[in-house]
Amino acid sequence: MVILLVATTSDPASIGPASALLAMPGWHTGPSLQDAVSFVNKEVRLIKLDNFLVKEDYLDKRWEEATGELVDEIIFLSKHVASSNRPALTVHPIGTPHIREGEVLFAGGKPGWAALPNPRIGPWLRLLRTIAESHKLTPEFEVINIINTR
Incomplete structure (x- = not known):
């Protein structure tokens, strides 16, 4: 089970915290989801999307289908x-x-x-x-x- 952190590149209040997290040690590139880049650090996945987050329905299921990883929780970084x-x-x-x-x-x-x-x-x-x-x-x-x- 993984924790999925979700950020959007269109929102400074979202990408700022995501960038701060990625500056911490232990992150490496992860699987992509529909052209979106992701990063992995132990059981945490951080995905950067270009869309507004309110448009991202069923992201947990889409992640599970694309990666085979079950999502335990999703945390949206947003304004x-x-x-x-x-x-x-x-x-x-x-x-x-x-x-x-x-x-x-x-x-x-x-x-x-x-x-x-x-x-x-x-x-x-x-x-x-x-x-x-x-x-x-x-x-x-x-x-x-x-x-x-x-």
Whole structure:
């Protein structure tokens, strides 16, 4: 089982963290997926896509079919806009549970659907807050877990 990190070359907020990860030791070139380059470090795979991430449905299944590797979890490195319009750093599950069938989806997704949250989301959010505070990014940046409700 592998962890698939997904970045898009069209988003600096995505490719920046991906580049920082790839600068760490242990990475080497991995298999390609539909012309997208990937990198391997132990059980982690990082794939760089040219498309916007919200268009990448069933990426786990496509990876499994192309490589034979089962995907345990997918982590998308991406930019978001907080409802407050303040700069924000966030960790959250994907989905739009607050959108009803027939409503306009501004950022993609499926109305009324959300992925189950990763059990590590709480510790990741606390670590993100600690890192943001140590780099004096707060209070300019909100550190939040996005939960869409009505």
